[in-house]
Amino acid sequence: MKKLILGVALLASIFTGCTSSDDETTATVVTGEITGPITADKTYPLGTYTLKGIVKINSGVTVTFDAGSTITCDKTTGDNALVVVNGGKLNVNGTASQPVVFTEKSGIPGSWGGIIVYGDAPIKAIGGVTTSTSEDGNALPYGGTNATHNGGSLKYVRVEYAGAKLADGTKENNGFTFYSCGSGTTLDHLVSYKGADDGYEFFGGTVSMTNAISYGNYDDAFDWQDGWQGQNNSNWYGYQVNKGNFGMEIECSNNNNAFWPKVTDITLKRASGCTPEVAGDVQVDAFQFKKEGNGDFSNVVIDGYGNYTEASVVYQGAAVKIQDVTTNTDQVNASKIKLTNVKITNTTQVTPVGATAAISVAFPTGQFTTSTTTTGANLTTGAWSTVGGVNLLQ
Template sequence: MKTRNLFAAILVITALIFNACTIKEDNIGDVIINLDSCGENVNTAILEGKITADRTLKANELYELRGGVSVVNGATLTIEPGTKIIAGNSGGVFSYLAIEQGAKIIAEGTATQPIVFTSNKCTPNSGDWGGLLLAGKAPINRGTTATAEVANLTYGGTNPADNSGILRYVRLEYTGGKINDDSEFNGLSLYGVGNGTTIEYIQAFNGNDDGIEFFGGTVNLKYAIVTGAGDDSFDWTDGWVGNGQFWIAQQTSAAGDKGIEADNLSSAPDAAPFSNPTLSNITLIGAEDGDGENKGIEFRAGTKVRMYNTIIKAFPGAGIEVDDNQTLINLNNNEVIVRNSIIDNAKSFDLDHGGATVDLANFATFNNYTKDGSGAPFNNAGTPVPTSFKTNGFIGTYQYTIAIDGVNNFDPSTLGAFFDAANYVGALQKNDTWTSNWTRL
């Protein structure tokens, strides 16, 4: 679905203005009136440096991030529905917006007026700018606190209920600026963010690195879409223990790696707290980008997980791969759980080439459906399962209806108050509209 132009009414400058000028306005920053990179007259408010006092960004202004912009401890940045923020890079220095520990962002868009962060280029590309970063005081497993690989942010602490604000109906486009081989921005980076923060209806679109990544913390995420990620669509590490529901990953043939890359801590796989999220109603749609390696999910470096009602489809590599000794220990201890799910790939599972005593495809225990070697669509112990496929308002995303004797799909509302009743597989059911208007393809 094409995103409608939210800013068709940007101020047109009169033909009497021939040269650029600067106007200083209180609590907004420099307003530059000039020709933008696309040759259009625009009124752009510049955001740069540190935001040290409460500030509101208005929908009738166009804002541009210049360099790293940080909201500091005690300040709140409020962004009105329909606001557009552009960003880019200069000489390899990427613009980004960071919400530091103790600061807040209140960015509440709507389905018809999303808040959009995008490239400042007329012809945008992935990696044009950095991304959006939140740093909280919730627990991590790298120590009490740590420093982020980008933006020098301190994150982590002892408050699982820490509150970094609200993100709702926010779209992040063309993120993922690459600093070097070890440091790249993601679309949305969540560093030690606490579960007092509300994050829902988020899209990361055509970013150069990961779409959404959790670095520890306890934050929850509902209604999230990652489209065309250059690396992993969703990623977690550092002991993330939050919840997630209604996620979609849509790879493209241009680039991509895993639908989900899941770690505890690579340098110490048994570090506590273990990464151990609970997820339901996840749809991961893969694509071949030329290397044959794209995987639906890789659980590794000691992560734990509980996952239900998931679809993993069209990845040329394994549907689910489990790597590393600690992760296999967790799997055999029934602490890596995938249930009531459909794994529709040429290769369903790769459990580190052995070492696993648990078979995730076991129908009697897990109610998972996988492709078999005979060409039948799915099976449980060799019995084909009648399955119907429907597209549902989001290209390439499938809604599955399963009919199987005496077996009901799982109702995730039994997992806790965060989860909605959704006893179907995947992030969408027939006639769902939650992706409408605010997303783009």
């Protein structure tokens, strides 16, 4: 009898051990609601969350999201956005197989404000001022002297259906908006998907971004102003599918700066049938430079920026368009705009042109070169670049 009892006890211990081991390898998915302001450090483990309101991460606070989480807004509840105030940090630890997704319930572009990060890195806004106030409805200050500002680490993050105005903001927000973020901020493997404004917009700062996809955003794939000067940008992929304006809209807020950003390995594509965001406001070029915009771009693929017809008027899409005389004089002629190893297909105007006949564009030798072997962005596909079973990179 004692032997029988001992045997049963042994078997029980074996099965109990197996159950414990299985529990340790099975991740628990939690649910919850995220509201703000967030005033103390917080980690959100793998889960499905509802983000409600304009949630601000306060200065001195770090918020972390674990890989694989989904955070959903509902526009019917009011304005929604995730805002990192200067001094706060957002760490999103997604992976290629388990990205972190921020989305909106209706799946309609322009349904929430996206992710907005503030810093105090250098800017030069209109009039050459070094600080300014945001236009996103938060009306927060940005700009400063902290070139290495650290707003956190965003890795393998997707933002869907953003582009809403917040409160009385003067413009729509983007998938990702960076106000004077510094070089200590990490932006890597990001996706901005089907928003109603730009995929990404930089307002000054020194932050750089690597491995970024802008897919199906209504305005520009990539946009910046206020003297953004990130130097280590690479692997940018923009695909404009239904509505879309410029592949890149580049301006420096009318400041003739001695600095400029640098981006390598770029692909800008425009699908057949893609129309401008607003009828009557035709913007169908891959690169547009205006208001003293400049930059150094290499290994660039441009495809699909062909003719667009509206009200019987044919508009010729351009690989590169210079919008105003001042930008042509100060930036093109002074060799502050450089595009090298550019491969252009299915695009009407393959040489840089001015927006009007009065702007005669002639890049200095070596500042604009083409190639038939350019590869553009080189991104590895995976769950991070797939939405609804569709590979965004195809």
